[in-house]
Amino acid sequence: MPKKPETPEPEVKAPAVAVEKVVAEEEAKLEVEKDVIEAVPAEEEAAKPAPGSFDIAAWTPKTSIGAKVKTGEIKDIDIILDAGTPILEAPIVDILLPNLESDLLMIGQSKGKFGGGARRIFRQTQKKSPEGNKPSFGVMAVAGNRNGYVGLGYGKGKDTVPSREKAVRQSKLNVFKIKRGCGSWQCNCRTPHSVPFTVEGKCGSAIIRLMPAPKGKGLVVEPNCAKILALAGFKDVWSKTFGQTRNTVNLATACVDALKKLSTTKIPHTAAEVLGLCDGKLK
Numbered sequence: 001m002p003k004k005p006e007t008p009e010p011e012v013k014a015p016a017v018a019v020e021k022v023v024a025e026e027e028a029k030l031e032v033e034k035d036v037i038e039a040v041p042a043e044e045e046a047a048k049p050a051p052g053s054f055d056i057a058a059w060t061p062k063t064s065i066g067a068k069v070k071t072g073e074i075k076d077i078d079i080i081l082d083a084g085t086p087i088l089e090a091p092i093v094d095i096l097l098p099n100l101e102s103d104l105l106m107i108g109q110s111k112g113k114f115g116g117g118a119r120r121i122f123r124q125t126q127k128k129s130p131e132g133n134k135p136s137f138g139v140m141a142v143a144g145n146r147n148g149y150v151g152l153g154y155g156k157g158k159d160t161v162p163s164r165e166k167a168v169r170q171s172k173l174n175v176f177k178i179k180r181g182c183g184s185w186q187c188n189c190r191t192p193h194s195v196p197f198t199v200e201g202k203c204g205s206a207i208i209r210l211m212p213a214p215k216g217k218g219l220v221v222e223p224n225c226a227k228i229l230a231l232a233g234f235k236d237v238w239s240k241t242f243g244q245t246r247n248t249v250n251l252a253t254a255c256v257d258a259l260k261k262l263s264t265t266k267i268p269h270t271a272a273e274v275l276g277l278c279d280g281k282l283k
């Protein structure tokens, strides 16, 4: 990268001129930022692929699990997830979960004077270096089939599009199985539309508690967590949060932590029928 000539500090001798110069510079900077922000939605529209549009023939697997999936030896993702083998290729998930959908979480904030601070999908940060400011973009994506499988991924890069692709790819690799049921005493319907019992997840100071809700209540959760729960396949959940919930990255991670606790908690087999417990997809 060529070194940019450093802009000299405005002289103190002529204050009026200097102030004007600074204002003009700031306005130019704002213009650039505005362009970046406005350019985002158009890219978003174009880059959303239709579900199930993956071309199997063009894919060359690099791992043994990938080869087995391509030849059709493995037809169920439960075989991979139950064995605990890490998934290292995103196409494996594309093939085994054909109805997979992706969504992006609003983890960033737009800058600027007028109406600044609106939520954005890109978390923009800057590093100061001798050559100038080096921006980098962080994106958080969630993938799920709305039927028992969900994953969260974080991607970071020098530009918006590669970091978003990275996040979507990561979210597919992190797919895991959830447990559903109905633990609501108001409902008692024994169908898997909510969480089977209260769970709590934590990341940093952000804590989220997911509680069973009766049918028809909807997702009473913070909007970003609602995206995760909807893609996992929950329909009715009550929630309560504690700590710094402004930090969306931590809150989303805490939500996924809570969902993972659904599977690690031991449940007596006598309670499974009462709760209408369902592990993974509906049969």
Ligand SMILES: [Zn+2]
Pocket (backbone or CB within 6 Å): 182, 183, 184, 187, 188, 189, 190, 191, 193, 213, 214, 215
């Ligand atoms: Zn119910």
